[in-house]
Amino acid sequence: MKEVLIIEDDPEIINLLEIHLQDLSCTVIKAMDGKQGLDLALEKKPDLCILDISLPSMDGIEVCQKIRAVQNTSIIMLTAKSEEIDRVIGLEVGADDYITKPFSIREFIARVKAIFRRAKLIQESMNTESVSELSFDDLSISVEKRRVGVAGKKIELSPKEFELLVLMASHPGKSYSRSDLLRIIWGYDFDGYEHTVNSHINRLRAKIEPDMNEPKFILTTWGVGYKFNEEL
Amino acid sequence: MKEVLIIEDDPEIINLLEIHLQDLSCTVIKAMDGKQGLDLALEKKPDLCILDISLPSMDGIEVCQKIRAVQNTSIIMLTAKSEEIDRVIGLEVGADDYITKPFSIREFIARVKAIFRRAKLIQESMNTESVSELSFDDLSISVEKRRVGVAGKKIELSPKEFELLVLMASHPGKSYSRSDLLRIIWGYDFDGYEHTVNSHINRLRAKIEPDMNEPKFILTTWGVGYKFNEEL
DNA sequence: TTCTCATTTTATAAAATTTTTACATGTTTC
DNA sequence: GAAACATGTAAAAATTTTATAAAATGAGAA
Structure with a gap:
């Protein structure tokens, strides 16, 4: 209340x-x-x-x-x-x-x-600052070492891509609107287009999704934003 | 706690x-x-x-x-x-x-x-700086004797270069931001530019890296800082 | 002092990322 | 189905970060 x-x-x-x-x-x-x-x-x-x-x-x-x-x-x-x-x-x-x-x-x-x-x-x-190892199916994330691997292969992510992934993977199933993501990751004083988020999600997906046409990790919540798949 | x-x-x-x-x-x-x-x-x-x-x-x-x-x-x-x-x-x-x-x-x-x-x-x-001998591939560091060798050849390092190398080589895979390095090696009261770190890393690399275009020991974590290669 | 060497600063080039843009493709609603 | 709107994609433009070299500074030794 x-x-x-x-x-x-x-x-x-x-x-x-x-x-x-x-x-x-x-x-x-x-x-x-x-x-x-x-x-x-x-x-x-x-x-x-x-x-x-x-x-x-x-x-x-x-x-x-x-x-x-x-x-x-x-x-x-x-x-x-x-x-x-x-x-x-x-x-x-x-x-x-x-x-x-x-x-x-x-x-x-x-x-x-x-x-x-x-x-x-x-x-x-x-609250979630403390989790250091995340793992879903064949995706593994080491938050501290800043390392991400898919199917055993090491993936290089840019700072923004990494932050997006860690935030969303830390809260599977939680949908974030583009403006939520901008506020949390870019900071409250970012003044740019929400579309910027799409670009980053798009590049992130290209790096970690086996099939771009059917994302497995980062899902679109239509009309809302994005979320990490909670069924993994 | x-x-x-x-x-x-x-x-x-x-x-x-x-x-x-x-x-x-x-x-x-x-x-x-x-x-x-x-x-x-x-x-x-x-x-x-x-x-x-x-x-x-x-x-x-x-x-x-x-x-x-x-x-x-x-x-x-x-x-x-x-x-x-x-x-x-x-x-x-x-x-x-x-x-x-x-x-x-x-x-x-x-x-x-x-x-x-x-x-x-x-x-x-x-923690790990108590180790007195470090060795990776053809790089060997004697912390106590303050000596460094690459491929059998002795290398002369300046104090800062040596400290940087020992710190990072003691924690392979851990990324240090420029400000982390300044605080740990230069001290909390150093007031200068973060760019200073670049200069030292640059000179250190010139001395120990066989190929400057593809560093083998000291790697750049883009958007974050530097780390010692953990895969050696 | 003068010289030397480590360090710091500065300048510029190169590289990578981020943002924007334009347009294609989907989805919803009427 | 068409209009309106949301998302996907790719590539150019802008920005940020890093690399490199060279000049300036400063501290210590001869």
Whole structure:
């Protein structure tokens, strides 16, 4: 059960957001000014903060920075004008996402869901650092030595190819969207096309798949992304 | 299981750090002043000390120096101002890393992990260096006598070249990044370009490799660093 | 000091990877 | 089936990383 803190001085918006967050079965806590919001954030450590940029008693930017200095809470910032977003980004406040008012509830919900997905992904990827040997059928991966072999033959992979393979092979059956992969492997600040992932998957497959027309290891989850075959 | 000692007089910070260190499954011990911290460090020999610079009863810098005089515990120093870091560096206190308050937990965790990785690497590099004779194909290394021969012929190596060769030849197949090599061979306080490593590897290869276009002993792990050929 | 040698820096060339691009091929939906 | 969209493929362009050689620096010995 996720806990969400709304820091916002407009009661109408609070109400609106609260209703829809409860639909997502989140617990909602509320603060109507910056200072109180910061205190609550530090005390309750919610999974997500919705943070308005203009607030009484303490600016939203400051609140964001202070929260981020101490803990790893996801933050979505609300701004009235899109120019403010530039300011927030320029200051590298470190929010996870930004929404300009007025916004559609549909969009808001989508973003909240996206944040939760990301947080879960990052958490999962932190856990699997320790596995050093992976083996499926005739594919073997030595994470530490950075070696990959197919049917006894040594395969040379580029850094990105290797990282993609290790990540996916560490979580067989888990589908990663292209943007998940970009965020995890390329980093959150990569700005390029999602198609880049296709290229790398394509080259990786060419190196490890015996039959390109029927991939055995790296499968396509249509409309979603890619996953490592869980039935091996 | 790693043991971490926190020496810090602010209970809030202690609490914060303790929670996140426990997430990394570390055992945490705490001291709230310099003297007590020093005693605990010497008694328990933790894997890592988190050491605030301003402390009651004994300055953090003094504590750091005294710990380092006696044992090789990793130390991360916390300072309120970035000027203090200059002072710490100027005094060559020998901390492994420095963080200015306020810091983000994200960053803190990343640094702690980095310290543990380095410690592991250095520990490993110490292990097999006790071997006094190494021999691969027609390359022979006498670690004790500091002599190297290729195809029966004696080769003169400079100190850095020799150290690089011994380290890598002691751990065939293990890839070392340029920064790993700088830290292990040059020392943690070297501040120069990673490119320096290339120069040394280049000269070392020129002396021991029969064919520069296809190195036999020292191989490049593209995008990572160098390793000694494990298939000899 | 002057010389020598190891080391570091710098510059440039070469190699490999990564990203982009363009287009082909599939898949879904109406 | 056709339109819209998602994925596959291959190759050119751009970027990053590594190799190599040569010049500058610095430390120590004669």
